[in-house]
Amino acid sequence: MLKKIINGWAKHQVAVTLVFLAFLILYPVLFHSYYLRNVAIQCLIYSLLSLALNLIMGYTGIVVLGMAAFYGIGAYALALLTTKLGISFLPAVALAVVITFCFGVLLALPTLRIQGNYLAIVTLGFCEIIRIVELNWVSLTNGPFGIKQIPAPDIFGIKSIFGLKLSKPEGKYYVVLILLVITVVILHNVLNSRSGRAWKSIKGDPIAARAMGINVFRYKVFAFAICAAIAGLAGAYYAAYTGYVDSTTFNYNQSILILSMTIMGGLGSIPGSIIGAIFFVILPEVLRWLGTFCGEWIVEWRQIIYGLILVIMIMFKSDGILGGFDLRQIHLYNKLVKEKEAEEKQNG
């Protein structure tokens, strides 16, 4: 069943992508409710985060348990740049991405020599340290009160294009959609380039990769920094979207949520990450809706269900629903098989 869907998808890859993109573009036109638009924005933010984690975990094989750290750094960077320095949205986002990129490099340089399991714990510790700093550096981050009144997205002071107000949910939706599309296009190209192949080979076997002349350490640092930068981008957008940041958003549970999305969707699969993000954002909303029928208790089971999904996925398909399926390879393979069959038929 899954195989059939995947084969069909591989055959009509471009069409599927275009239809999905068209749906995303038309979404605010189709759905007018304030609630549904905000849920969609959440889906897209988490898609960015899940993609970031997938890059490092699915393609390079490094497990990061502290994604919320970079998410938080990006959010705080944008909040401080716009409220304290008065920089407008776009340059502030660019700066926030650069800042998180630098944090990624700074963390990666000393820690990437550490063995896999320990490294996961180090990123978890890093996330806690960042959260504690966010909470206690009151003169910079306003401590537990957070930073309020972060201006909504704008484009160099222009607050509406074609009658679309960027401070309204539909405007904010298109901003994050554009950010996501740009990220996916860049990621797709990087992953099919020399660097992408280097990352995959490192995941397969770091020692063999080194023997092939790949500078394993440098590529790992590069992947780590890009992962941090994408999470920072998501954080920067999040700050402008909600207009308020505080340290409680960027905790351990957030990291585990992002981890669940990536694992559920599929390691090493861009559409997988997006599917995982959509699933985990919609799940609590569906549970809330179910709660109106069978009682409130089901809403409180949300976290328990997250945990169960994590356990079940790891046990039965540890690389996620779409993990291990390279659509391009499957398409090529199917095409070759068909050609071969046709050839054999011709020959008799």
Added chain:
Amino acid sequence: MHFQQLINGLAVGSIYALVAVGYSMVYGVLKLINFANNAFMVAAAFLLILFYSTWHLPYGLAIILALVLCAAGAVFMERASLNPIRKKNAPGISALICTVGYSTVITNLLLYAFGSQTIMVPFVLHLPTFELWGAVIDPFTLIILGTAFVLMVFLTWLTYGTKTGEAMRAISQNTQAAKLMGVDVNKIITLTFFIGTACAALSGIMIGIYYSAVDTTMSFTIGIKTFAAAILGGIGVLHGSLVGGLVIGLLETFVAGYISAGYKDAIAFIILILVLVIRPSGLFGKPVQSKV
């Protein structure tokens, strides 16, 4: 004043040491970072409250039941999930993520059953505090420190002085070879989980009594700090974990007392990162060379 800080630091440190010793033993055998360990630790304190305060069972029986239930939970986790994952030869990180999943489930089940507020942990003995050179000492601190020490001696004896321990060490070196030598690998691993989690559960109950309160967030805060303690002492080295726990407790208390209370929770993580970067084998561990 300084002496009081020292005493407080040792008190907190002995708690970390207590948890770290049990944690370290399981890691020594299985090379598994077990996140669920922390969840079972907290679960034991909650179960004690349920058995003693709600069901009015005798105190000793309530403690034993809590320990056995937690250990049985860990054995279930091993049998239902970790064992199949190990059989599939999945990368080590799969098992870690699996325990993360279990810890999420257990913590949130507790949250659902007991609520998010802090709950009193009952204690039957009333030990009077006493003064020593101007510092107030809670005698329960000494009990915790003593338990940590006894546990360390017991577990060291278990791993280095018994046939079972020999089997454990054989498994940790080479599971296949151990199997060929007639070691019942599944049985030994299950036993390790049982003992390790019972230790965690015991420490959870003692922590609950010491703070006279328990809440689900302790699973994360105390759990990760004890991991830092185990790493600092050299994970798998039991006396190292004891020292590591005490050092982290002392540092934390001194930072809270002399630098800033807000940053005290960051100390354990900073130490964790520093140790892993500078000397991954810890204070007492032997450096391991990875082979190609």
